[in-house]
Amino acid sequence: MISIFWKEIHTFFSSLIAYMVIAVFLVLNGLFMWVFTDSSVLDYNYASMDPLFSLAPFILLILIPAITMRSFAEERQRGTIEFLFTKPLSDYDIIWGKFLANFCLVLFALLPTAVYYYSVYQLGSPVGNLDSGAIAGSYIGLFFLSASFVALGMLASALTDNQIVAFILGAFLCFVVHWAFDYLASLPVFIGNADAFIDGLGIQSHYDAMSKGAIDTKDLVYFAGLIAICITACHAIITSKK
Amino acid sequence: MKKKISPAWFNFFMVAGIAILANFVSSYFSTYIDLTQDKRYTLTPATEEAVEKIDEIIYIKVLLEGEFPAGFKRLQASTREMLNQRKAINPRIQFEFENPVQGTQDEIIKTRDAQAKDGVVPTSLKYYDGTQLVQKAIYPYALINIGTKRAIVNLLEEQQPGSDEEVILNNSISLWNTSLPILFRRC
Numbered sequence: 001m002i003s004i005f006w007k008e009i010h011t012f013f014s015s016l017i018a019y020m021v022i023a024v025f026l027v028l029n030g031l032f033m034w035v036f037t038d039s040s041v042l043d044y045n046y047a048s049m050d051p052l053f054s055l056a057p058f059i060l061l062i063l064i065p066a067i068t069m070r071s072f073a074e075e076r077q078r079g080t081i082e083f084l085f086t087k088p089l090s091d092y093d094i095i096w097g098k099f100l101a102n103f104c105l106v107l108f109a110l111l112p113t114a115v116y117y118y119s120v121y122q123l124g125s126p127v128g129n130l131d132s133g134a135i136a137g138s139y140i141g142l143f144f145l146s147a148s149f150v151a152l153g154m155l156a157s158a159l160t161d162n163q164i165v166a167f168i169l170g171a172f173l174c175f176v177v178h179w180a181f182d183y184l185a186s187l188p189v190f191i192g193n194a195d196a197f198i199d200g201l202g203i204q205s206h207y208d209a210m211s212k213g214a215i216d217t218k219d220l221v222y223f224a225g226l227i228a229i230c231i232t233a234c235h236a237i238i239t240s241k242k
Numbered sequence: 243m244k245k246k247i248s249p250a251w252f253n254f255f256m257v258a259g260i261a262i263l264a265n266f267v268s269s270y271f272s273t274y275i276d277l278t279q280d281k282r283y284t285l286t287p288a289t290e291e292a293v294e295k296i297d298e299i300i301y302i303k304v305l306l307e308g309e310f311p312a313g314f315k316r317l318q319a320s321t322r323e324m325l326n327q328r329k330a331i332n333p334r335i336q337f338e339f340e341n342p343v344q345g346t347q348d349e350i351i352k353t354r355d356a357q358a359k360d361g362v363v364p365t366s367l368k369y370y371d372g373t374q375l376v377q378k379a380i381y382p383y384a385l386i387n388i389g390t391k392r393a394i395v396n397l398l399e400e401q402q403p404g405s406d407e408e409v410i411l412n413n414s415i416s417l418w419n420t421s422l423p424i425l426f427r428r429c
Contacts, residue, residue, distance in 0.1 A: 046316065091250075133277035196330070200269075212323065216274035218265070225261030232257040236250040 004089065004097025005104075012067075012105050021063055025109040028059050033116060047124035048131070052116060053138040053211050057178060057204075060106070060149055065170030067105055068153030071098050072238065073166040085242065091235055099150060099231065106146040110139075134213030141210030144223040148203055149174045151230035158234045158241075177226070178203040285327070293331045300388050302337035305362070305381035306397065308344070311369045314380060317397060321384070342381045357381070362394060 012018040032039045032055050039051045075081040084094055117135060124130050156170035157163075181202030185195040199205045203226070206219040276284045285293075302325060306318045318339070325337045342357065342364075343350050354364065364379035382397040 046313070131279045133279050137277040196333075213278040214274050214276050216272055218268040218272040221264050221268040225265055229254075229258050229261050232250075232254040236248070236254040239250040240248060 001089075001093040001097045001100075004094055005101050008098055008101030009104060012101070017067065017070075018105055018108065021067055021105060022109045022112075025059055025063055026112055029055065029113065029116075041120060042123075047120050047129055049116060049120055049135055049138065052113060053142060056142055057145060057207065060146060061171055061174050061178070063109070064102075064106060064146065064149040065153040065156065065167045065174060068102050068150055068170055069157050069163045069166040071102065071154050071157040071166075072234075073157045073161055073163045076161040076241075077163065091239060095154070095231055095234055095238070099154060102150045102154065103147055106150065107143070110142065110146070131213065137213035137215055138211040140215060141207050141219075144210065144220075145178075145203060145207050148177070148223055148226050148230075151227045151234075152177060155230045155234050155237075158237045178207075181205075285331075290331060293328050293335070296332050296334055298388050299334050299336060300386065302335070302387075303385045304337060304339045304397075305342045305383045305385070307339040307341035310380065311367070314367075314382070317382065321397060343379055354379070360385075360394060365398065 029052060033041055033049075033051045037043055039055065041048070041051055044051070072081065075084060085091070089097075120130055121128055121132075152173045153166075153170035156173050157166040159169065160166050179202065181198055181200075182204045184190070185199040190198055200222075203223075206222050209216060210219050304318075304321055304325075306314065306321060310318065322339065325335065329335045329337070342353055357363075362381060362383050362385070364381050367378045367380045369376055369378075384395045384397060386393045386395065
């Protein structure tokens with residue numbers, strides 16, 4: 001697992017992928033959080049990092065499938081997947097290794113946003129007048145959201161040999177799992193009976209609950225379950241395609 | 243060839259089953275850590291009990307919907323959050339957000355007059371939206387119906403003359419947590 005992890009990390013950082021992902025994520029977030037007046041913290045009159053946490057899912061929706069699309073699709077396209085499976089590694093070593101490497105790359109992109117925290121902290125009046133606990137909760141939520149997107153993106157990549165298809169499918173899966181249930185729950189048919197249940201199927205309700213700073217065990221169980229389902233599905237698809 | 247389910251797929255269904263079961267169980271037995279500084283999301287036992295005890299349908303209409311400056315957006319978000327939290331405990335609490343300044347000029351005036359009779363008077367708000375100074379009528383009210391009883395709540399804290407708008411808003415938001423249980427009792 002570790003060897004696959006390092007191999008993947010090495011590929012990311014020896015090519016443009018890692019730098020592109022990190023740069024695009026930070027530029028978009030930076031613009032929305034500090035420059036554009038509609039969402040800027042500077043015009044918000046309240047020391048918080050909400051714009052970052054409400055925006056990040058949209059940016060990650062595009063970025064994460066772009067990272068994960070190569071996981072299996074590229075290996076299959078190039079025919080290197082056979083080499084990988086003849087190595088003395090279990091299938092799960094390969095899948096988890098790739099998962100961790102993809103997730104790590106997202107964390108590298110998230111890490112510099114700590115600077116935003118410091119800025120908002122200093123800009124508060126008086127200095128430090130912001131709810132650090134709530135922000136910690138939001139970060140935990142964002143980690144789980146990223147991990148789920150990575151798992152969904154890898155599932156999409158396992159389904160096809162074409163990277164473009166994997167990307168589009170991955171973004172679609174992430175969109176459906178994150179947002180679609182929320183919209184579905186707001187249909188008049190479900191209001192008052194199944195709306196809370198349907199809403200709970202999607203990532204959004206769990207992410208929002210965590211972003212507020214209340215870390216609930218049921219949200220943790222949801223994310224763990226979602227990731228486990230995606231990874232085992234990924235494994236099943238890969239073995240059946242072998 | 244007889245098709246047999248492969249171990250990998252078997253594994254997948256097992257994990258999916260366990261995950262669904264775990265989610266089901268955890269929705270009944272869940273605990274949480276409240277990381278916020280003012281413990282906003284920790285309901286006091288008294289509040290929880292008060293909300294649980296409600297046995298009539300409570301219908302809450304919040305008139306805070308539409309385009310607002312950031313401060314009111316936060317008031318709206320925290321109101322929605324607070325109501326959602328209580329709804330999760332007791333589904334008899336139902337609420338919706340409505341925009342009272344909507345439609346044609348005549349309609350707006352008509353609803354304004356109707357609401358003025360109930361004592362729902364808009365707050366006039368002036369703010370700079372980046373290009374121009376906008377003046378807007380805003381209704382920071384919640385209308386609560388329980389059976390035939392009715393109550394109107396002003397979401398804004400009583401204004402002290404000369405106090406800053408931001409301060410009023412921030413106070414109002416933290417006030418919500420304490421004011422609602424009292425309000426339910428009053429109804």
